[in-house]
Amino acid sequence: IVRPFREIPGLWKNGVANLYNFWKQDGFKNLHRIMLQNFNTFGPIYREKVGYYESVNIINPEDAAILFKAEGHHPKRLKVEAWTSYRDYRNRKYGVLLKNGEDWRSNRVILNKEVISPKVLENFVPLLDEVGQDFVARVHKKIERTGQNKWTTDLSQELFKYALESVSSVLYGERLGLMLDYIDPEAQHFIDCITLMFKTTSPMLYIPPALLRRIGAKVWRDHVQAWDGIFNQADRCIHNIYRQLRKEDGISKKYPGVLASLLMLDKLSIEDIKASITELMAGGVDTTSITLLWTLYELARHPTLQEELRAEVAAARAESHGDMLEMLKRIPLVKGALKETLRLHPVAVSLQRYITQDIIIQNYHIPAGTLVQLGLYAMGRDPKVFFRPEQYQPSRWLRTESQYFKSLGFGFGPRQCLGRRIAEAEMQLFLIHMLENFRVEKQRHVEVQSTFELILLPEKPIMLTLKPL
Ligand code: HEM
Numbered sequence: 080i081v082r083p084f085r086e087i088p089g090l091w092k093n094g095v096a097n098l099y100n101f102w103k104q105d106g107f108k109n110l111h112r113i114m115l116q117n118f119n120t121f122g123p124i125y126r127e128k129v130g131y132y133e134s135v136n137i138i139n140p141e142d143a144a145i146l147f148k149a150e151g152h153h154p155k156r157l158k159v160e161a162w163t164s165y166r167d168y169r170n171r172k173y174g175v176l177l178k179n180g181e182d183w184r185s186n187r188v189i190l191n192k193e194v195i196s197p198k199v200l201e202n203f204v205p206l207l208d209e210v211g212q213d214f215v216a217r218v219h220k221k222i223e224r225t226g227q228n229k230w231t232t233d234l235s236q237e238l239f240k241y242a243l244e245s246v247s248s249v250l251y252g253e254r255l256g257l258m259l260d261y262i263d264p265e266a267q268h269f270i271d272c273i274t275l276m277f278k279t280t281s282p283m284l285y286i287p288p289a290l291l292r293r294i295g296a297k298v299w300r301d302h303v304q305a306w307d308g309i310f311n312q313a314d315r316c317i318h319n320i321y322r323q324l325r326k327e328d329g330i331s332k333k334y335p336g337v338l339a340s341l342l343m344l345d346k347l348s349i350e351d352i353k354a355s356i357t358e359l360m361a362g363g364v365d366t367t368s369i370t371l372l373w374t375l376y377e378l379a380r381h382p383t384l385q386e387e388l389r390a391e392v393a394a395a396r397a398e399s400h401g402d403m404l405e406m407l408k409r410i411p412l413v414k415g416a417l418k419e420t421l422r423l424h425p426v427a428v429s430l431q432r433y434i435t436q437d438i439i440i441q442n443y444h445i446p447a448g449t450l451v452q453l454g455l456y457a458m459g460r461d462p463k464v465f466f467r468p469e470q471y472q473p474s475r476w477l478r479t480e481s482q483y484f485k486s487l488g489f490g491f492g493p494r495q496c497l498g499r500r501i502a503e504a505e506m507q508l509f510l511i512h513m514l515e516n517f518r519v520e521k522q523r524h525v526e527v528q529s530t531f532e533l534i535l536l537p538e539k540p541i542m543l544t545l546k547p548l
Pocket residue numbers: 156175176177187246358359360362363364366367370421425426427430431488489490491492493494495496497498499501502
């Protein structure tokens with residue numbers, strides 16, 4: 080009684096017509112809402128074709144479990160052709176983000192040890208803690224300058240700098256100096272290039288970049304410029320460390336950063352290292368900063384919850400006697416808040432895999448090779464999955480209620496987010512320092528929605544007021 084693939088509901092017969100409708104609904108910016116709507120129309124599974132992009136979409140945690148069991152040993156996500164086309168066009172190597180198969184696995188295994196294994200946390204935390212302290216000092220200064228004992232602002236640019244400073248300090252073992260008054264214009268340019276790179280990627284999910292390139296389309300040209308800016312800045316940082324490493328031969332006891340560790344380990348080619356370090360540097364800016372912005376926004380909307388978190392942080396501080404690694408083990412509610420933020424405001428609208436074996440989901444047969452997408456944004460807001468999904472409730476992650484395949488903001492399995500440990504530590508330390516220093520408030524009655532620019536972003540500036548405690 081298993082039903083065949085062709086009976087899965089949805090619009091998958093005419094990709095061009097669907098692309099036209101998608102475009103009419105301003106789909107390039109509304110992908111998350113369109114997915115939600117499709118689940119409402121078709122139920123928990125639907126098949127779709129927009130432009131040349133074809134997929135089966137699912138929403139339930141139990142179905143996600145089936146999907147990830149069929150991901151194989153070399154899990155493969157949707158190929159973002161804009162990104163691979165740029166690399167091919169400029170003759171640059173793919174890093175771990177874009178590699179596949181055995182090449183991906185062998186690189187990933189080595190990177191895992193230096194970037195995501197639990198033992199590296201003790202190296203990262205002191206570096207990230209220092210950046211967090213500097214951020215707070217910077218905000219205090221800004222508040223003083225207003226002369227009003229508070230600072231009302233759109234924090235996104237400040238958070239981009241915090242995130243870039245954080246990820247760079249871990250990758251290079253060195254500070255860029257972005258928490259200072261005068262910042263390197265090259266670093267600001269790098270930040271702007273990442274935003275432009277994401278923004279220009281989304282239309283190219285549906286229209287082949289090769290075609291856009293042939294007709295000299297502006298999106299393609301902008302995209303190339305954005306990646307050029309990203310690679311130039313990363314190349315500068317990488318060369319800097321490489322030169323230093325060749326000069327000094329005495330091995331110091333200080334942790335030298337991910338890049339120097341990889342170079343000394345000598346297990347990956349320099350070109351492979353450069354490619355993945357560039358991806359880590361570029362992947363480490365908008366993702367954590369926007370998640371922190373959403374978290375501050377939610378804490379501003381929930382003052383009582385904000386006080387609860389502050390109390391948890393104060394108790395953790397007292398119990399850990401200045402040991403930050405210990406402190407990070409004592410803040411379950413802060414961790415719950417970050418999960419809750421990613422539930423309601425995920426960076427990635429969906430997770431995807433090309434399945435390597437036939438599976439059955441919702442009683443439909445899905446053949447091996449199909450691109451299956453889990454609608455992460457839709458799942459986070461589904462009342463069948465989360466009790467009262469509209470409510471921001473970090474404590475739901477502390478209860479015993481089943482969390483089976485529900486906390487998927489960083490993806491799952493061997494292909495999950497490589498920056499996850501960095502991101503988590505960086506965000507937890509940020510919240511610790513902010514809660515210890517400031518009260519966050521916002522104007523009432525201002526609801527902010529998301530817009531899709533490859534990652535989900537706030538659709539308008541989020542204005543927050545910071546007051547010293
Ligand atoms: C992949 C989310 C921060 C680097 C991913 C994926 C997701 C994700 C959903 C795809 C995982 C999958 O397919 O299962 C996030 C979120 C972040 C974050 C929510 C912060 C809140 C970062 C940071 C870095 C980073 C800080 C770099 C330091 C990467 C890389 C991949 C990846 C390199 C590709 C890994 C691979 O293909 O093997 N991220 N990310 N991410 N992320 Fe992140």
